[in-house]
Amino acid sequence: MNFIRGQRAKIADLVPNGQRFTLGVTINAPGLIIDFACFGLDAQGRLSDDRYMTFFNQPTTPCGGVALATPAGDTAGFAIDLARLPATIQRLTVTAAIDGAGTMSRIASGHIRFVDGGSETGRFAFTGSDFAQERALMLLEIYRKDGVWRACALGQGFNGGLDALVGHFGGTLAEPPTPAPAVPPAPPAPQAPPVNLSKVTLEKKGNSVSLAKKGNAEHGEIVVNLNWTAAEGKKGFFGFGNKRTDLDIGCLFELRTGDKSAVQALGDTFGDYFNLPYIGLDADDRSGTRTEGENLRINGQHWDKIRRVLVYAFIYEGAPNWAEANALITIKTPGQPEIEVRLDSHRNDRPMCAIALLENQDGAVKITKLVEYYRGHMDMDQAHRWGLDWVKGRKD
Amino acid sequence: MAISLNKGGNINLSKEAPNLENVLVGLGWDARATDGQAFDLDASLFLVKEDGKVPSDAYFIFYNQKTSPEGSVEHTGDNLTGAGEGDDESIKVTLSKVPAEIQRLVIVVTIHDAEARRQSFGQVSNAFVRVVNRDNNQEVVRFDLSEDYSTETAMIFGEIYRHSGDWKFKAVGQGYAGGLRALALQHGVNVG
Numbered sequence: 254m255n256f257i258r259g260q261r262a263k264i265a266d267l268v269p270n271g272q273r274f275t276l277g278v279t280i281n282a283p284g285l286i287i288d289f290a291c292f293g294l295d296a297q298g299r300l301s302d303d304r305y306m307t308f309f310n311q312p313t314t315p316c317g318g319v320a321l322a323t324p325a326g327d328t329a330g331f332a333i334d335l336a337r338l339p340a341t342i343q344r345l346t347v348t349a350a351i352d353g354a355g356t357m358s359r360i361a362s363g364h365i366r367f368v369d370g371g372s373e374t375g376r377f378a379f380t381g382s383d384f385a386q387e388r389a390l391m392l393l394e395i396y397r398k399d400g401v402w403r404a405c406a407l408g409q410g411f412n413g414g415l416d417a418l419v420g421h422f423g424g425t426l427a428e429p430p431t432p433a434p435a436v437p438p439a440p441p442a443p444q445a446p447p448v449n450l451s452k453v454t455l456e457k458k459g460n461s462v463s464l465a466k467k468g469n470a471e472h473g474e475i476v477v478n479l480n481w482t483a484a485e486g487k488k489g490f491f492g493f494g495n496k497r498t499d500l501d502i503g504c505l506f507e508l509r510t511g512d513k514s515a516v517q518a519l520g521d522t523f524g525d526y527f528n529l530p531y532i533g534l535d536a537d538d539r540s541g542t543r544t545e546g547e548n549l550r551i552n553g554q555h556w557d558k559i560r561r562v563l564v565y566a567f568i569y570e571g572a573p574n575w576a577e578a579n580a581l582i583t584i585k586t587p588g589q590p591e592i593e594v595r596l597d598s599h600r601n602d603r604p605m606c607a608i609a610l611l612e613n614q615d616g617a618v619k620i621t622k623l624v625e626y627y628r629g630h631m632d633m634d635q636a637h638r639w640g641l642d643w644v645k646g647r648k649d
Numbered sequence: 650m651a652i653s654l655n656k657g658g659n660i661n662l663s664k665e666a667p668n669l670e671n672v673l674v675g676l677g678w679d680a681r682a683t684d685g686q687a688f689d690l691d692a693s694l695f696l697v698k699e700d701g702k703v704p705s706d707a708y709f710i711f712y713n714q715k716t717s718p719e720g721s722v723e724h725t726g727d728n729l730t731g732a733g734e735g736d737d738e739s740i741k742v743t744l745s746k747v748p749a750e751i752q753r754l755v756i757v758v759t760i761h762d763a764e765a766r767r768q769s770f771g772q773v774s775n776a777f778v779r780v781v782n783r784d785n786n787q788e789v790v791r792f793d794l795s796e797d798y799s800t801e802t803a804m805i806f807g808e809i810y811r812h813s814g815d816w817k818f819k820a821v822g823q824g825y826a827g828g829l830r831a832l833a834l835q836h837g838v839n840v841g
Contacts, residue, residue, distance in 0.1 A: 391683070
């Protein structure tokens with residue numbers, strides 16, 4: 254069924270078992286960085302238990318009733334098992350909030366949908382014309398009423414953004430929420446970017462930004478830079494200290510033709526900037542001392558030949574110690590804001606980190622921050638369904 | 650103790666509140682908690698005959714026509730006093746003054762400008778209608794509509810009607826598309 258704003262339905266009418274399903278969320282909004290979350294609320298509509306806010310930093314509720322899970326084709330999503338939710342949770346509200354500047358009126362298209370066993374059973378679609386100055390939205394609500402779970406397409410939000418949203422749910426904030434203006438609101442002042450004014454920093458995973466489409470799909474040179482520092486003089490007590498951490502950048506790519514492979518220093522597959530795959534690696538900084546770091550360059554003049562590029566960093570030698578490597582990835586596209594990703598949610602048991610996915614979306618470069626840690630190339634490949642054969646390699 | 654009705658339920662007002670004469674019909678809903686265009690909800694009342702039509706346009710009580718010709722029904726607007734606490738709009742009814750030909754008082758709430766604002770009752774929280782005995786400020790009956798609406802822009806919340814010489818109240822909770830205009834036409838009002 255297709256929901257319109259305000260429409261309600263019983264969950265049992267949407268999914269046969271009425272308990273288990275996945276919610277897929279997608280918002281196409283050029284230039285906006287949007288975070289999704291699912292709030293588990295009590296009977297008063299309050300987030301009385303912080304552990305029931307499911308988002309990038311907290312991928313599941315303690316009961317497992319809500320967990321991050323993105324259906325194929327969506328930007329984000331949540332796997333829901335209503336039967337697992339404690340009785341105190343009366344309501345689940347799926348939200349979208351803009352991180353950085355912009356308002357929801359800039360949404361080109363968006364939806365939240367019910368997916369049951371891979372097929373869609375319900376959809377609430379919306380566009381920017383449904384909104385004005387809102388910076389945070391409540392998209393869908395799933396709630397108990399007389400013992401029956403129901404859904405309501407909300408599509409309402411707050412100009413004050415995530416702060417106002419959390420305030421609505423009774424959350425306590427480090428800073429007071431922005432009061433909602435009573436009369437025609439002035440456009441909100443752009444939020445101060447955390448690094449500097451010319452940069453867009455993707456602080457959290459799942460953020461994505463689609464760079465505006467250029468004529469004839471030309472984007473100039475897209476430079477992905479890895480800069481990292483190896484800590485000095487850390488001699489390990491157990492003899493590991495001599496082996497220095499070596500952090501490398503690389504990418505998996507898939508061309509329009511379906512050809513796919515990797516570009517990385519390991520295995521001497523440095524790629525080729527001027528010929529297929531039009532992606533080249535310019536240096537291998539094995540000590541972390543090269544001030545300009547390692548650059549992976551994508552030839553934007555040939556972006557039309559590329560379907561997707563998965564940029565990753567991995568620790569080739571030495572114990573994985575991401576904190577020590579202090580890695581910073583920047584992605585530069587001419588005429589576009591610089592995008593910066595700092596590897597700051599460390600998994601020291603895993604040497605591989607998928608950093609960002611660059612996708613060719615109708616000629617535009619859509620960049621999604623991932624920061625997903627894996628045991629190795631193969632795991633990452635499988636997680637992103639790349640389908641390469643992997644053998645262990647060595648650098649000479 | 651007021652009786653709470655579910656959709657479709659009814660009670661005999663004359664039995665629940667003997668000698669009920671001065672009635673206040675209170676209608677409420679939660680103000681919009683989110684930003685965006687406000688919900689402007691309007692309460693109206695149709696005094697209709699046996700055939701479900703108003704005797705004349707004068708028996709359509711709404712924001713532009715606040716009293717019926719004989720004074721049995723009076724729309725108080727947003728200015729509430731006394732028993733009206735919690736009501737967003739209310740309508741006073743003096744039962745003995747209701748003309749004999751009037752069989753039913755149909756209580757409706759509509760969303761003003763709903764289509765242009767792309768609003769519907771599904772976005773309105775905690776709507777209710779209640780009947781209060783103004784002589785002692787006792788609430789006689791209440792109907793919480795919270796789940797009985799979805800995408801409609803006009804709702805019949807309830808009706809007060811004659812039955813075998815008594816007055817009864819029915820929780821209707823029936824929604825319509827088309828706003829106040831559609832409801833007015835349905836009840837025989839000549840809408841310009």
